[in-house]
Amino acid sequence: MNNTHFLSVPVGYGGEIEFSVEGTTTDAIVDYVGYSSDGITPGGAFHAINPARVADSRTPTPSCLCAPIPPHSTGYAGYSNDTNGQPTGAGTQAFGGVLVHVTAVAPTSAGYLTVWSPTANSDGTFPPTAPGTPPTTTSVSFTGHQSAGNTAYVQHATASTGTGYAYVAIYNGSASTLNYVVDLQGYQASTTDLQSPVSPHTRIEDSRNCGSVGGMLCTKLSAGVPSHFNVFRRGPVPDAGMKGALLHVVTLNATGTGYLQVWNPDQAMPLSSLNQIIPSTVVGDAAYVPISSTGSIEIESAVSTDVIIEIEGWTG
Numbered sequence: 560m561n562n563t564h565f566l567s568v569p570v571g572y573g574g575e576i577e578f579s580v581e582g583t584t585t586d587a588i589v590d591y592v593g594y595s596s597d598g599i600t601p602g603g604a605f606h607a608i609n610p611a612r613v614a615d616s617r618t619p620t621p622s623c624l625c626a627p628i629p630p631h632s633t634g635y636a637g638y639s640n641d642t643n644g645q646p647t648g649a650g651t652q653a654f655g656g657v658l659v660h661v662t663a664v665a666p667t668s669a670g671y672l673t674v675w676s677p678t679a680n681s682d683g684t685f686p687p688t689a690p691g692t693p694p695t696t697t698s699v700s701f702t703g704h705q706s707a708g709n710t711a712y713v714q715h716a717t718a719s720t721g722t723g724y725a726y727v728a729i730y731n732g733s734a735s736t737l738n739y740v741v742d743l744q745g746y747q748a749s750t751t752d753l754q755s756p757v758s759p760h761t762r763i764e765d766s767r768n769c770g771s772v773g774g775m776l777c778t779k780l781s782a783g784v785p786s787h788f789n790v791f792r793r794g795p796v797p798d799a800g801m802k803g804a805l806l807h808v809v810t811l812n813a814t815g816t817g818y819l820q821v822w823n824p825d826q827a828m829p830l831s832s833l834n835q836i837i838p839s840t841v842v843g844d845a846a847y848v849p850i851s852s853t854g855s856i857e858i859e860s861a862v863s864t865d866v867i868i869e870i871e872g873w874t875g
Contacts, residue, residue, distance in 0.1 A: 583868050613638040614741040617664070622724050624686050627738050628731035632828065633690040635677070636661075637740035656872060658745040659727060662708035663701045665736055668698040670733020671841075673697040674815035675759050676714040677728035685726055693730035694759035696869040700809060700841035701733075710744065710845040712871040714758035756868050760807065761794035764868035767812075779812070780860040787824060788868065791854030796870060801850045803874045809843040809867040810836045810860070817861030824857040836864055845871070 573860055578587065614625040614636030628634035638657065673693045680687055701707035713727050731737045762772045769777035775788055794797045810819055816830040826849075834842045848856050850873075858866065 561821040578839050588609045591645040610742040613743050616738045627736050630734050634729045635726045637726045638743050639724045656714050656747045658712050660710045660742045664706050666701050667731050669702045669736040671697040674698040674711045675728050696760040696762050700843045734746035760869050760871045762869045763793040766865045779863050779865050782862050785857050785859040789855050800875045803849045805847050805872040807845050807869040810834045810864045811841045813838050815862040819860050821848050821858050823851050825851045
């Protein structure tokens with residue numbers, strides 16, 4: 560089984576990044592999708608950091624509020640400014656958003672995780688006595704007995720008055736209690752930067768039921784046939800001024816094994832792929848996609864498949 564992930568990685572002074580694999584040897588493919596111009600100087604739009612583990616429900620700490628999540632329930636992951644290279648002031652600054660990688664660890668049944676920005680209690684404390692209804696989007700899809708992860712861009716929540724930590728909420732959409740891990744990859748320096756998180760994440764296409772989201776695709780993608788999607792004016796997205804969008808793209812009900820490509824239709828189709836499509840398996844991955852001059856993206860699948868597209872943020 561091939562696995563793909565979207566990651567934000569800080570580069571060394573010579574422009575290098577480091578890879579390590581545990582327990583086996585493997586081939587690897589790396590596709591470069593974009594960069595942030597400044598991850599060091601305060602005030603830059605986006606800051607990539609060396610990944611910092613902020614929650615592991617298998618080894619919970621009081622500040623992270625993390626513990627195994629019961630079926631159809633909500634858990635949390637806290638982040639602050641004092642752990643393993645996390646951003647200075649993460650618990651108190653008026654950030655626009657944080658980039659987190661969330662992993663469902665050894666699930667015993669199929670399901671999904673939804674990640675969003677929770678609301679604190681009226682006195683500013685966590686965890687919320689009423690966590691609220693999670694968005695109808697998904698952040699990580701998984702099958703039984705197979706760990707799965709994905710990257711999500713989440714609007715920064717106000718820090719808890721009790722711990723000084725800010726939190727992301729994680730909903731377990733499976734029938735079994737689930738362990739999870741959350742790694743912080745980067746953060747948006749302020750709410751006035753060019754990156755704009757969408758909260759909650761918004762579903763803009765669903766080929767199984769296009770009318771439910773006002774979508775343009777009302778049938779499965781056909782193998783080898785590109786499909787054109789408009790992003791402008793979809794849900795909370797503005798009608799102009801976007802340069803790129805952070806999307807979560809899910810394939811399901813595929814007729815065979817293959818891959819999915821997503822790109823700016825003003826440019827040539829890239830050699831890189833996004834999702835590795837697997838029959839009878841729900842596969843999702845995040846992607847930062849440049850938007851065309853008319854506000855659209857192009858998608859092509861090597862096999863016939865249903866597709867769901869959700870927007871997590873955009874850049875102007």
